[in-house]
Structure formats: structure tokens, C-alpha cells
Amino acid sequence: MHAITYETPKSLDEAVKLLAAHGEKARPLSGGTDLLIQLRAGTRRPDFVVDIKRIPELTRISFSLQHGLRLGAAVPCIEIHENGDMRKYYPGLTEAAHLIGSLQIQSRASVGGNLCNGSPAADTTPALIALGAQARVVGPKGERMVPVEGFCLAPGRTVLQPGELLVEFQIPAPERHCADAYLRFIPRNEMDIAVVGVGAALTLDMSDDRVVEARIGLGAVGPTPIFAAEASKSLIGKTLDAAAIDNAARLAIAASSPIDDMRGTAEYRRHVVGVLTRRVLAKAAERARQSDQR
Amino acid sequence: MASDQSPEFKVIGTRPVRPDGIDKVTGRAKYGADYALPGMLHGKVLRSPHAHARIRSINVERALRLPGVKAIVTGADFPEVKGVMAQVGELIVNTHYLSLNVMARDKTLYDGHAVAAVAATSKHIAEEALELIEVDYEVLPPVMTAEEAMRPDAPVLLEELRTRLMTHRTDPGSPEGPDRPSNVPGHIRFERGDLAAGFRAADFVVEREFVTAAVHQGYIEPQNALAVYGADELVTIYCSTQGAFNVRTLTSSVLGIPEGRIRVVPAEIGGGFGGKTTVYLEPVAALLAKKSGRPVKMVMTRAEVLRATGPTSGIKARVKIGATRNGQITAAEVWLAYEAGAFPGSPFAPGAMCTLAPYNIENLRIDSFDVVVNRPKVAAYRAPGSPASAFACECVIDELAEQCRLDPLEFRLRNASHEGTPQPAGPAFKKIGLVETLEAIRASDHYRAPLEGPSRGRGVACGFWFNGGLQSSAVVNIHSDGSVSVVTGSVDIGGTRATQAMIVAETLGVPVEDVRPVVADTDSIGQTDVTGGSRTALATGMAVLEAANDALAQLISRAAKLWDKKPNEVVFAEGTFRPADGGAPPMTLRQLAGRLARTGGPVVGRATVNAGAVGAVGNAFATVCVDVEVDPDTAKVRILRCTIAQDVGRALHPAYVEGQLQGALAQGIGWALNEEYFYDQKGTLRNFGLLDYRMPTCLDLPMIETLVVEVPNPHHPLGVRGVGEVGIVPPMAAVANAIYRAVGVRMAELPMSPPRLLKAMLATRAEPFEEQATAAD
Structure with a gap:
């Protein structure tokens, strides 16, 4: 491992300047739970590491029923789990953040880092996709909003240009009878990477139990996290019965394109996309129906 | 059953706190x-990226010029070692191949095989230097499984x-087959009786093929070594090992220096499970220390541990066993092939000697092969x-029990080995406790509790391991304040310091x-073989x-002297x-x-x-019972409950005995x-x-219940048999048999991971994997 310059900017402006000045040679550091491993393994070799944990915009959670959620990209997962609004209004995203690694890892790892690492198996990304989250990106040329499902380009590659920094996620406030859920499959019960992850968010019309809005996100079953658009659309206007759920599950499988690797075979992963889609829709629907009791 | 307090003993059978415990939980244990020494360099190993390649050349010039690099060694720096089959502790080691494994010469034989090593003033410089070493490889086709390696055209x-x-x-064996190069250096055969007649007498015959994956011991602490090469040509090595004397002998043969010139100081050990009974870094660190004139420390990364240190063999097996309708085994034929890795020396012989050892079988043939x-x-x-x-045989036994419509424990009891039963390799068992372990499970709360609910099943299996003896030395010092120290050469893995005290x-x-x-170093105590x-x-x-x-x-005698008596009057x-006559x-002991x-100087017992x-x-048997639940959609297996009954002879410290049983079962469940x-x-x-590399975490296991069975070893003064190993033998088959009862699938391949199990479950249900919806949907 070679020598690295460690920078600790205190403002967004300072961070963007540092990142822009060093371009490809710089890498932002949030919790470091991916980056440090990549440094040791030699798969990333930056000369500059820019620690972004001292920048206010990146480390705060702000929520109101009027304006929805702004979640700083470097907020550690454990703070999400400890936040009452997050647990109440975004239980799916919260459970995804609470599944990553161990409690020690969750004290370091962030949702923003999870996305910027560009892994198709990131647990929080399908949950963000289900919630229709937008990523606010700031760079030398100004800022832009990127829908999370368009953020990753390939394993380890994202839309971020040299000098650009992911600042926060913006997620609309939940409507009545709206809820999300996230499930993943791992062979063990902790300390594992998703073989398949499925996030779903549903809004129900309680007068006739029809689906008003639905979004399904898939993880670990393609080169990037996937928004299962057809599967999501198939549910809208339908009663959430077994046939509708089955149809959505099969469309979710159709949206996936997994490979064989040490975490599972392609045929197994496709099958489990169906299993988890059914389970996660049932779970989200259950939560949506009970969301009055919030 | 073990009681915490046996009437014969005051201390043995109790559960005192271990003497090394506080240092370990407070992080002070070393x-x-x-370890660090002044002027110490850091060593790193360059490892082959190719599974099979010829080394055409190695150029270290650029690496040597990197500032901070003090020494580089390659295969050329190691002496040629003749192929001697040395009995080193419980291992039979071919020193020639040991030397080639420590550092490759003309060929690299696996991904991770050591090719060169660097000592530098920091480990980062050493790592950078590795990238500057140029190795010219001629890449050759790899052979990854026993089945491939045994093909004539492999x-x-x-x-x-x-x-x-x-x-x-x-x-040493005699030549078999044509005189041409082979990947199968060893074949061992045990046979007795009339196999054909035995199978003719059977009402049921089950014949199956099995494959098991190679698995790593998974010790927490990676291998490490710190070597000092003195100007007096005396070498001192500090390292994590299960046997300091082993390290001394093996380092001596790899480096061609006399054992007497080497001192090995064993550090506290963070697990071994057998994996730390050989050497990897020790000879390399010593050679780098010699070349650089400075102490050299080397510590493996986890990746190096997994790429380059020895796991145990994956195997391929064929098993055929026959039984009569009333559950009497009539004949068994077993074929085993053990992957040795790059050099000969898999446990193919003990594998053959142990399988079916729990059963009294008149007609038997076992063939087992060592495959590189x-x-x-x-x-x-x-x-x-x-x-x-x-695993292979216990799955077939379970299937036969089912065909005979017998409880699987009952089937085993009808055929169980006992005192006098010949082992597969020939000699008859002395007093053993297999039946007692089977009966302990049968009488357990676990086995008697009903298991209800869908996709749930219960499985049992048993297993055998020899246990070992070997050489040990001990010194007991009586100090003037009445305290006592006991010095041995046995590295403490499982709480042995506590039991010695x-x-x-x-x-x-x-x-x-x-x-x-x-625990003493090799200069401070007599020969003591491995903790293994x-x-x-x-x-x-x-x-x-x-x-x-002593x-x-x-x-x-000293008391007698003080009282002017003869020793037999004390x-x-x-x-x-006290004097027998009460005259004083x-x-x-403290007063004495x-x-x-004043009575002749210190007292040292030896x-x-x-x-x-x-x-x-000291032969050990264990029986395991496991309850599982299988997710019918994802095939993920949850272990609901598991119990092990093991004959330990005598439990000296029951808590550490239970810990050994639980640890073995936990590893077996990971393997399964x-x-x-x-x-x-x-x-x-x-x-x-x-x-x-997915070992179970604590969330993957229930509390493991232990039934400590004590059938004392009549030849040991305390009745001890040894407890560390046999518990890992039954779990894989017990889990497989439980899965069968849960979902009706007999798994013939380990591990029974979700993708593999789901495939088998769907095949028995005649269902395909779920495919995508068609447009018509």
C-alpha cells in the first residue's frame, strides 16, 4: 500500500474544490467500510482520500410531513435506525440500513457510501429505488438531481464525474396508507452480502384495497440495482390479491439478469426474486394497511 | 454422565476459572x-497468481533497488531437501514436498503458492517490492478435483x-499399475470376509455417490513468525503454532540446519484445529533474517491464509452397504478419493480407517486414494x-435404517461396535463407549421431544476418531511460599493449562x-509433541x-527427614x-x-x-442429533436444535470439555x-x-446441547480419552439426514447450500426453477 494524503474539508464548497483539483486521484471517504478494503486489496489506489464526515449537509437527517426526507449521504446507518421518524415513515429503508454488516459496521457505513460504491448488491439501494429517492449531486459545474435507479452504471461505476460529490437523498413524504419494506436473502443470518434483495413501496386506496402507487427495486440480480418498472406498473389499479402479486413477481424475475457466482447461481437468484417479491409486497401491504396507527 | 463433583476427586471434575482467561479478555495476552524486536524488518510473500505454472525465471533486481528493501529470497536460496518420510508428531511428512510447499522451485502448483519473499523496513515497502519482482510463468492447465485428476489423460x-x-x-507401499506419472500417489485397501456373499445375504442394498467440499479450519489468528538469526548461527523463532517442537523439526529439515541450533518460542495461539501443525512462514522468516542480519517478522493476511494454508480434503466417495430385513449389516464396499492439494499427503488412510468403524461388519472392502x-x-x-x-457412510446407514423401518438409533445399536469388534483396519477395539453415546441420545430430552411443523426434520449420525498419545514432558516446581508451577511444552488451545493446574x-x-x-519454549522443556x-x-x-x-x-522424604522418620512413616x-505415629x-504443604x-534444596518433580x-x-465416539427447518421456497436451512453425546473417558474440566464438543459441532454445521x-x-x-467463505456465526446456531458420556479409558490413570476431535465427525450426515426428513431430499453433496438444496428439492417435486413471466401473462 502506498502513501495517501488525507483531507478533512469542513464545507461542501471546500470538498468539491479538493475533489475537482485531484480528479481521478481522489476518493471521498465516508465510513470507509468499502473503501478501506479496496485500498488494502489494491483495487482502488487513490492518492487523496477526502473525508466527508465533517460536512454538515452530508451528516444530517431532516424530515417533515410537509417536505419529506433529506438524508445526508454520510449519515451512519445506525443513526437511521435510531431515528424515530425513519423507523415510522420509512421502515423498509431503515431495515435495509440495519441489515448491513454488524452493529459495528452500521456505526460507520452510510447509505450514500452504499450507493457510491456501485455494488449491485447494496442493501439500501433497492429500498431507495422503491421510495423514488432522488440523489442530489454537487460538483464544480453546479448541482443536479439523479434518480437513484439511474445512479449506477456498472459494477463499481456510477454517474459521478471527477469532482462530483453525492450530498443527500431527497424522498417525498409518505402519503396515507403508504409503506415500504425490504427483504434480502443471505445464506447465513448476518455478516453476509445479499444474494438477492427486493425493496417495495406501496400506496393503497383503503376504500377498495386497490394499489394507487407501487415501486419495486431489485438488488444483486444484475450489473446494477434495478427498478422493476413493469412489475411495479402491473400492480397499479389492482387489488393486491395472490394473482396480482404472482404476476408482479414474475415480471420482477423478467426484469432481473443475474449471473452465476460464488454467492448463488443465476437460476437460484431468479427463483428467489420471485419468492422475495411476493414476501416483500405482502409485508409492505400489511404495513400500508396499518399505517393509520402511525 | 459427568457430574461436576466426582467422589474420587476434589478438583478434577470442577470448573475453576482458566488461568489464561483474564489476560485474554483484557487483551494483554501476547x-x-x-511480538516486536528492535531493528525488526517486515517480511511479505509473493504468491503465484496461477494454479499450475512452470517458473521460467524470477528477476528481483528492481525490487532489491527499492529503498528500504533489505533481503529477498526465492526457491534458489533454499537447499534441496531429499524426500524423507518423517514421523513428526502425528504427521507423516515428506520433507522434500514440505520444502517445495514453503517455497516453489521450478513449478507453482496452486493459486497462492509462495514464489519469493521480501524483507523491508516497513510492510508497505515490502508489499511495494513484491510488485517489482518479475516472474516469467509458463501457464499450465490446472486440475482442480480428485475426479479430474484421476483421469488417465489428466x-x-x-x-x-x-x-x-x-x-x-x-x-511405504509397493508399486501399483503401470510405471507412468500419476496424480494418485497413494492407494490403501482394507478388506475382510466375502463381499459377494455378504451382499447376497442382504435384503436391502443401498449404493450412493457423494462429493464433499474442501473446508478450512477457520482459526481466528492468521499464521505469523518472527525470526532472529544470531551471529552465533542460533535461530530463534516466535510463532503461532500447535507444536513448537514440530516447528523446530520441520524448519530444521527445510533449512538444512541442525535442530539443536533452533529455539522455538510458542506464542499464545488464536486457534489451530490442526492447521497449525506444519510450517509456512517460519523457514522463510529465518532465511530472510539470515540474509538481512536483522529480525524478520511475517504475518499472513486472511487472504493468504485462505489461498495458501492447508484446508482439509474435499472427497469423492462411493458407498454400497447391504442389510437384512431385521437391520443386520451384511456387507459394505467403500471407495474414497481424497484431494491432497498440490503434494501427496491427504488423510486418505485415516479416512478409510474411521469410516464404518462404528459398525461390526463381517464382509468389508474399503479402498482409499490420495490424489494431488x-x-x-x-x-x-x-x-x-x-x-x-x-458423511458418506452415515447417509447410507440412515437410508438402510429407513428401508428396514427401524429407528436410526436402533439400527445403529443393532450393529454397534463394542469391546472386541475388529476395526476396519483390523485390530479389535478395547473398551469403547459408542453404545453409551447412542443410548444417551435416545434417552435425551431432545430425542424424546416431538418435532412438529412443516418442513422440519430430525437426523442422527455417529462418528469415530482414534485420538492420540505421543510424547510429552512435564516439570513441577515447589516454590518456597507453597505455590507450585507446572511447566510443559504443550501449547494451550482448549484450556489445557487449566486442566494441568x-x-x-x-x-x-x-x-x-x-x-x-x-508453556515453555523448546530449550526449556523436554520433547513435547503437538497439541493435536x-x-x-x-x-x-x-x-x-x-x-x-514425583x-x-x-x-x-523431606517431611520424613524433618521428623527423623522413614518416608513410609509419613x-x-x-x-x-503427618507422621504415622502422630508423634509430631x-x-x-506450604509449611513444608x-x-x-534446610532439607536439601528445592523440590522439582519431573x-x-x-x-x-x-x-x-483412547478411542472416541460421538453421536449427534439435529433438528432442522428448511424454507420451502429458498431452501435455507435453519438449525433448530442440536445435541451431541460424546464419550470423553473422563471430563477433567467439564466446561472446557463441553466447549470442545460445541466447537466441533459448530464447525461441522458450517461444513454441512x-x-x-x-x-x-x-x-x-x-x-x-x-x-x-461462509462459516456459521453465532446467529446461525442454537445453543448446542452436550451430553458428556464418561466410559473411562482403562489404560489412563485418570480415565481420559481426549475430547477435541470426534465431535466434528457426525454433524454433516446428521444435518443431511434431518433435511431428508424435512423435505424428502437425500443430499449427496456438501455443502448443502441453498442453491444446491433448492435444485434438489425442485427436482424431487418435478418443478422447474421459477422462470420469468411470458408476454401473454
Whole structure:
């Protein structure tokens, strides 16, 4: 491992300047739970590491029923789990953040880092996709909003240009009878990477139990996290019965394109996309129906 | 059953706190990676990225010019070592191949094989230097499984190998088959009776094929070594090992220097399970230290541990067993092939000797093969060879029990080995406790509790391991304040310091807290073989008992001298010496200890043993019962409950005995469900970390229930058999048999990971994997 310059900017402006000045040679550091491993393994070799944990915009959670959620990209997962609004209004995203690694890892790892690492198996990304989250990106040329499902380009590659920094996620406030859920499959019960992850968010019309809005996100079953658009659309206007759920599950499988690797075979992963889609829709629907009791 | 307090003993059978416990939980215990010396350099190993390649040339010039680099060694720096089959502790080691494994010469034989090593002033400089070493490889096709390697047209790993047929474990064997290079250096066969007649007498015959994956021991602490090469040509090595004397002998043969010039200081050890009974870094660090003139420290990364240190063998097996309708086994035919890794020396012989050892079978043939493949050379792992072959046979036994409509424990009891039953390799068992373990499970709360609910099943299996004896030395020092130290050469893995202190306390009648156990280096104690083969409590325990008795006899003489009596006129009981005639007030050991200077000087008890004969009959059996629940949609297996009954002879410290049983079962469950190496088509290891080499975590296991069965070893003064290993033998088959009862699928391949199990479940349901919706939907 070679020598690295460690920078600790205190403002967004300072961070963007540092990142822009060093371009490809710089890498932002949030919790470091991916980056440090990549440094040791030699798969990333930056000369500059820019620690972004001292920048206010990146480390705060702000929520109101009027304006929805702004979640700083470097907020550690454990703070999400400890936040009452997050647990109440975004239980799916919260459970995804609470599944990553161990409690020690969750004290370091962030949702923003999870996305910027560009892994198709990131647990929080399908949950963000289900919630229709937008990523606010700031760079030398100004800022832009990127829908999370368009953020990753390939394993380890994202839309971020040299000098650009992911600042926060913006997620609309939940409507009545709206809820999300996230499930993943791992062979063990902790300390594992998703073989398949499925996030779903549903809004129900309680007068006739029809689906008003639905979004399904898939993880670990393609080169990037996937928004299962057809599967999501198939549910809208339908009663959430077994046939509708089955149809959505099969469309979710159709949206996936997994490979064989040490975490599972392609045929197994496709099958489990169906299993988890059914389970996660049932779970989200259950939560949506009970969301009055919030 | 073990009681915490046996009437025969005051200390043995109790559960005192371990003497090394506080240092370990407060982080003060010194492990190999904690050692540092002034002027020390850091060593790193360059490892082959190819599973099979010829080394055309190695150029270290650029690396040597990097500032901070002090020495580089390659295969050219190591002496040629002749092929000697050396008995080193419980291992039979071919020193030639050991040397080639420590550092490759003309060929690299697995991904991770050491090719060169650098010593530099920091480990980062050493790592950078590795990238500057230029190795020209001619890449050759890799051979990754026993099945591939045994094909006549398979690429050959080692041109000089020919197949040899052996009749016993240490037999050099005689040539078998054509005189041409082979990847199968060893074949062992045991047979008796009339196989054909045996199968004719059977009402049911079950014949199945099995495959098991190679699995790693998974010790927490990676290998490490710190070597000092003195100007006086004396070498000192600090390292994490299960046997300091082993390291001395093996380093001596690899470097061609006399054992007497090497001192090995064993550090605290963070797990071994058999994997730390050989050497990897020690000779390399010593050679770098010699070349640089400075101490050199080397510590493996986890990736290096997984790429380059020995797992145990994956195997392929064919098993055919016949039984009569009333559950009598009539014949068994077993064929086993063990992957040895890059060099000969898999546990193919013990695998053959242990499988079916629980059963009395008149007509039997077992063939077992040692097969070289382009994977790291295997090392010992808990009951080496037995778990994989037991998996195969115990699954077939379960199927036969089902065909006979017998409870699987009842079927085993009808055929169970007992005193006098011939083992597969021939000799008859002495007193053993297999039946007692089967009965303990049958009578357990677990086995008697009904298991209800869908997709749930219960399975049982049993297993055998020899246990070992070997050599040990012990010294017991009586200090003037009445405290006692006990010095041995046995590295403490499973709480053996605690049991040694207990044996001394029991013998001398002193509080166990007053006995300080010490693990000495190779210059400070007599030859002591590895902590392995379940031998330490048994053999070192014998030496400690004899040394304590030796000290006691001397103490009695001293008391006699003070009272002007003969030694046989002194009575020792409950820690107190008294004259038999009551003519003087009694003396405690502490009071006597204060008077040693006036009665002839210090008292030191000593003993050495070769416990071979005692260990050879310390045979251990275990029976395991497991309840599982299988997710019908994802095939993920949850272990609901598991219980192990094991014959331990005598539990010296029941808590540490239970810990050994639980640890063995936990490792067995990992082996059953998820542990495997993923090599790509080029033979490159893909899962070289503990994220994707999936050992169970504590959330994957229920509390493991233990039934400590005590059928004392009649040849051991305390009845000890040894406890460390046999518990890992039954779990894989017990889990497989439980899965069968849960979902109706007989798994023939380990691990029974979700993708593999779901495929089998869907095949029996005649369902495909779920495919995508068609447009018409």
C-alpha cells in the first residue's frame, strides 16, 4: 500500500474544490467500510482520500410531513435506525440500513457510501429505488438531481464525474396508507452480502384495497440495482390479491439478469426474486394497511 | 454422565476459572503478531497468481533497488531437501514436498503458492517490492478435483509420482499399475470376509455417490513468525503454532540446519484445529533474517491464509452397504478419493480407517486414494479424514435404517461396535463407549421431544476418531511460599493449562489458584509433541500427573527427614503431611515448602511419557442429533436444535470439555451448510475472505446441547480419552439426514447450500426453477 494524503474539508464548497483539483486521484471517504478494503486489496489506489464526515449537509437527517426526507449521504446507518421518524415513515429503508454488516459496521457505513460504491448488491439501494429517492449531486459545474435507479452504471461505476460529490437523498413524504419494506436473502443470518434483495413501496386506496402507487427495486440480480418498472406498473389499479402479486413477481424475475457466482447461481437468484417479491409486497401491504396507527 | 463433583476427586471434575482467561479478555495476552524486536524488518510473500505454472525465471533486481528493501529470497536460496518420510508428531511428512510447499522451485502448483519473499523496513515497502519482482510463468492447465485428476489423460502435477498400494498407514507401499506419472500417489485397501456373499445375504442394498467440499479450519489468528538469526548461527523463532517442537523439526529439515541450533518460542495461539501443525512462514522468516542480519517478522493476511494454508480434503466417495430385513449389516464396499492439494499427503488412510468403524461388519472392502490437485496442500483439521467419509457412510446407514423401518438409533445399536469388534483396519477395539453415546441420545430430552411443523426434520449420525498419545514432558516446581508451577511444552488451545493446574492441585492437595501452569519454549522443556490428536489432556496430563507424584514423593522424604522418620512413616492426605505415629504436629504443604532449603534444596518433580499405547486405545465416539427447518421456497436451512453425546473417558474440566464438543459441532454445521472454496476456471480462488467463505456465526446456531458420556479409558490413570476431535465427525450426515426428513431430499453433496438444496428439492417435486413471466401473462 502506498502513501495517501488525507483531507478533512469542513464545507461542501471546500470538498468539491479538493475533489475537482485531484480528479481521478481522489476518493471521498465516508465510513470507509468499502473503501478501506479496496485500498488494502489494491483495487482502488487513490492518492487523496477526502473525508466527508465533517460536512454538515452530508451528516444530517431532516424530515417533515410537509417536505419529506433529506438524508445526508454520510449519515451512519445506525443513526437511521435510531431515528424515530425513519423507523415510522420509512421502515423498509431503515431495515435495509440495519441489515448491513454488524452493529459495528452500521456505526460507520452510510447509505450514500452504499450507493457510491456501485455494488449491485447494496442493501439500501433497492429500498431507495422503491421510495423514488432522488440523489442530489454537487460538483464544480453546479448541482443536479439523479434518480437513484439511474445512479449506477456498472459494477463499481456510477454517474459521478471527477469532482462530483453525492450530498443527500431527497424522498417525498409518505402519503396515507403508504409503506415500504425490504427483504434480502443471505445464506447465513448476518455478516453476509445479499444474494438477492427486493425493496417495495406501496400506496393503497383503503376504500377498495386497490394499489394507487407501487415501486419495486431489485438488488444483486444484475450489473446494477434495478427498478422493476413493469412489475411495479402491473400492480397499479389492482387489488393486491395472490394473482396480482404472482404476476408482479414474475415480471420482477423478467426484469432481473443475474449471473452465476460464488454467492448463488443465476437460476437460484431468479427463483428467489420471485419468492422475495411476493414476501416483500405482502409485508409492505400489511404495513400500508396499518399505517393509520402511525 | 459427568457430574461436576466426582467422589474420587476434589478438583478434577470442577470448573475453576482458566488461568489464561483474564489476560485474554483484557487483551494483554501476547499472540504472535504482538511480538516486536528492535531493528525488526517486515517480511511479505509473493504468491503465484496461477494454479499450475512452470517458473521460467524470477528477476528481483528492481525490487532489491527499492529503498528500504533489505533481503529477498526465492526457491534458489533454499537447499534441496531429499524426500524423507518423517514421523513428526502425528504427521507423516515428506520433507522434500514440505520444502517445495514453503517455497516453489521450478513449478507453482496452486493459486497462492509462495514464489519469493521480501524483507523491508516497513510492510508497505515490502508489499511495494513484491510488485517489482518479475516472474516469467509458463501457464499450465490446472486440475482442480480428485475426479479430474484421476483421469488417465489428466495433466500431471508431479512427474515423479507413481501409484503405490499400501496395507497400513505407515506402509511405504509397493508399486501399483503401470510405471507412468500419476496424480494418485497413494492407494490403501482394507478388506475382510466375502463381499459377494455378504451382499447376497442382504435384503436391502443401498449404493450412493457423494462429493464433499474442501473446508478450512477457520482459526481466528492468521499464521505469523518472527525470526532472529544470531551471529552465533542460533535461530530463534516466535510463532503461532500447535507444536513448537514440530516447528523446530520441520524448519530444521527445510533449512538444512541442525535442530539443536533452533529455539522455538510458542506464542499464545488464536486457534489451530490442526492447521497449525506444519510450517509456512517460519523457514522463510529465518532465511530472510539470515540474509538481512536483522529480525524478520511475517504475518499472513486472511487472504493468504485462505489461498495458501492447508484446508482439509474435499472427497469423492462411493458407498454400497447391504442389510437384512431385521437391520443386520451384511456387507459394505467403500471407495474414497481424497484431494491432497498440490503434494501427496491427504488423510486418505485415516479416512478409510474411521469410516464404518462404528459398525461390526463381517464382509468389508474399503479402498482409499490420495490424489494431488492444484489446490493448497491440505493440513490436519480436527479428526483428519474421518468427517468426510463418515458423511458418506452415515447417509447410507440412515437410508438402510429407513428401508428396514427401524429407528436410526436402533439400527445403529443393532450393529454397534463394542469391546472386541475388529476395526476396519483390523485390530479389535478395547473398551469403547459408542453404545453409551447412542443410548444417551435416545434417552435425551431432545430425542424424546416431538418435532412438529412443516418442513422440519430430525437426523442422527455417529462418528469415530482414534485420538492420540505421543510424547510429552512435564516439570513441577515447589516454590518456597507453597505455590507450585507446572511447566510443559504443550501449547494451550482448549484450556489445557487449566486442566494441568487441576491435576497438580488434585495430587498435591493445594488450591488450584496456587498452581501456575507455564508453556515453555523448546530449550526449556523436554520433547513435547503437538497439541493435536486430542492428546494433550491425555498425554501431557499423564506427564503432569507423574511429575506431581514425583514432587510429592520428594516432599514426603523431606517431611520424613524433618521428623527423623522413614518416608513410609509419613502419611499424606488432604494437603497435609503427618507422621504415622502422630508423634509430631502435622505440616501443610506450604509449611513444608518453607523448609526445603534446610532439607536439601528445592523440590522439582519431573516426568516424561510416550503415551502411544494409552492414546491408541483412547478411542472416541460421538453421536449427534439435529433438528432442522428448511424454507420451502429458498431452501435455507435453519438449525433448530442440536445435541451431541460424546464419550470423553473422563471430563477433567467439564466446561472446557463441553466447549470442545460445541466447537466441533459448530464447525461441522458450517461444513454441512455453507463452507466451500470457489475456484474459477483458471483455478484462481474467488472467495479469499470470511465474507464469502461462509462459516456459521453465532446467529446461525442454537445453543448446542452436550451430553458428556464418561466410559473411562482403562489404560489412563485418570480415565481420559481426549475430547477435541470426534465431535466434528457426525454433524454433516446428521444435518443431511434431518433435511431428508424435512423435505424428502437425500443430499449427496456438501455443502448443502441453498442453491444446491433448492435444485434438489425442485427436482424431487418435478418443478422447474421459477422462470420469468411470458408476454401473454
